[in-house]
């Protein structure tokens with residue numbers, strides 16, 4: 001095998017798309033998907049590549065030092081693409097320590113394992129996947145650049161910011177070869193329905209209220225998950241050592257406008273009267289410390305690596321809705337059990 005890449009969090013939303021892309025595109029790489037399968041990890045996401053010769057799944061927690069060492073040794077890991085994380089802002093507000101444990105301590109544990117395992121550090125890459133939320137909140141104008149000072153506002157973004165700092169510290173202190181990318185909000189197939197877009201699709205289908213924080217005026221930039229995976233592929237292969245790349249969709253939306261758009265699409269797809277689903281919109285108490293606007297300037301990755309989104313939002317969102325409507329079983333299985341408990345506690 002030319003490379004043996006450890007992808008952490010590969011059973012989650014973005015990770016599963018990255019694993020699939022690498023397994024299919026690079027038959028000469030071994031792809032080791034390491035995931036402890038929290039509520040957000042689901043091997044169903046990778047059913048189609050399960051039998052591929054260059055794919056292996058290892059169930060492990062990134063906080064488990066012994067298991068990590070074993071995996072590095074057994075599979076002679078040459079590179080890491082690190083996506084495993086607690087990823088939902090609302091959950092970070094109710095349980096910040098879980099985010100410190102996985103996103104900060106887990107990342108440092110992984111960095112340590114890689115540093116100790118790789119004697120010839122210049123031949124190996126530690127790629128850390130992060131978020132634009134580390135830059136804080138914007139008002140009307142301006143964009144996040146790679147040079148924008150960090151100003152995280154939520155326990156989630158603070159834990160991701162801390163992990164980014166540790167990655168840079170390992171590059172600076174121990175000579176680890178690293179790269180970081182900070183991406184805006186992703187949407188697409190396999191996203192856990194606690195996040196805005198799949199939550200709305202699921203609730204519209206079930207005729208349940210669509211909870212919208214505050215007045216729905218918060219603005220996010222949205223990128224189709226497959227385009228994020230393509231960007232990760234490019235940064236992994238062609239990104240400059242120890243650099244940061246911002247990844248974004250050039251696609252800003254107010255939350256309320258996204259919800260209204262989903263209502264229109266769902267009315268059409270479900271054969272409902274125009275405006276029927278919009279009746280379900282329910283404004284709820286705003287999220288504590290809710291960031292007003294995130295907006296990425298993705299000029300660097302565009303100019304240096306030639307990346308840009310391949311899909312318009314109009315096409316991507318139709319594909320996404322179709323996927324959720326065609327994969328009811330997936331949605332039913334992830335929304336039973338713990339999800340119901342979380343949903344009741346959070347929205348009622």
Ligand code: NAD
Nearest residue numbers: 009011012013014036037038040041061062084085087186
């Ligand atoms: P996700 O919650 O869907 O998936 C996270 C995965 O990590 C799950 O499979 C889970 O089982 C696994 N995991 C969690 N804790 C673990 C642990 N201790 N050990 C091993 N595995 C563990 O998340 P996602 O939305 O796919 O995000 C993936 C990465 O991308 C995260 O690092 C996140 O911060 C980053 N990111 C996400 C977005 C977004 O819009 N979703 C945007 C930018 C960056």
